Amino acid sequence: MMKNTIIVILLVPISVFAQIDKEQLALKVSKVEVANTLKLKGFIWKRHTSTSVEGVIKSKVVNELSFDENGVLQITSISTESSVKKKRGIRGAKQKSAMEDNADYVESALNIAMAYTYTSKGQLLDFFEKATITEQGNVLVVTAINVNMQGDKLTIVLDKESNLYISRKFSSLMGNDLIEGEIKYEKFSSGINHVSETIINLPAKKAKITAVNQDYSQRIN
Numbered sequence: 001m002m003k004n005t006i007i008v009i010l011l012v013p014i015s016v017f018a019q020i021d022k023e024q025l026a027l028k029v030s031k032v033e034v035a036n037t038l039k040l041k042g043f044i045w046k047r048h049t050s051t052s053v054e055g056v057i058k059s060k061v062v063n064e065l066s067f068d069e070n071g072v073l074q075i076t077s078i079s080t081e082s083s084v085k086k087k088r089g090i091r092g093a094k095q096k097s098a099m100e101d102n103a104d105y106v107e108s109a110l111n112i113a114m115a116y117t118y119t120s121k122g123q124l125l126d127f128f129e130k131a132t133i134t135e136q137g138n139v140l141v142v143t144a145i146n147v148n149m150q151g152d153k154l155t156i157v158l159d160k161e162s163n164l165y166i167s168r169k170f171s172s173l174m175g176n177d178l179i180e181g182e183i184k185y186e187k188f189s190s191g192i193n194h195v196s197e198t199i200i201n202l203p204a205k206k207a208k209i210t211a212v213n214q215d216y217s218q219r220i221n
Contacts, residue, residue, distance in 0.1 A: 025140075025163075026128035030121045032163045034071075039192045041067045044219050046078070049211040051106050058082065059103070066219070073118065108174055109200050109209055113181045116147070116154055116170040117195060127154065139166060148172065164193045177204035188216070 044066040051059045060081040066074050119127065131144035143155040152172040159166055168183040179202055186196040194216070200209040 020133055022128045022131065022133065023125065026125045029158065029163045030124050036164070036193050037067060037071050040194060042219050043216050045213055045216040047211050047213050049110070049209060051207060051209050053205065053207045105205065106209060109179055109202060110211065112172060112174055112179055113183065113198050113200055116168060116181065117183050117198070135160070177202065
């Protein structure tokens, strides 16, 4: 009598990041970013930043931005608006001091977001080396912790074909306060990639910062 033999094949999933050369991918991404920044040097644009506390807008700031010849982002203040009614006398002085402190807090938050938005070639290599990379359809999701400081986290979503950024998300600390942010990207019809919107949540202040980049125009030399 013949016995039937059942062969069971165990499929062991192989993680995507084990199949990808992280260093080569980081170099490709860096090369694409440098080329893209070179094209962005020909533009000047405005960043409209609004800060809300518990859903109520407290201030609006407009800055002009551009990259210099070295690829360093230059920021110039254009206007500032506040919805807070100004007080007089001693109360007015205290209010002014508080507003200045809040403005410094917002600026610090934006600077931290910028540190997770614009990375050097060396920083990118370090990030990819410690990152976990997964494939989700047409994108690569790259996540690492301890990127700029102990305990922080950064996730970069890349277009798998072009190696251009789609979004970034980070969580970190500003002093003892938690800061969380999302950076969104869009492309011009010419294919140039750019940051379109940055959203920052500051739970300690019950505040939210929304910075929108718009009004892109060609530089006139």
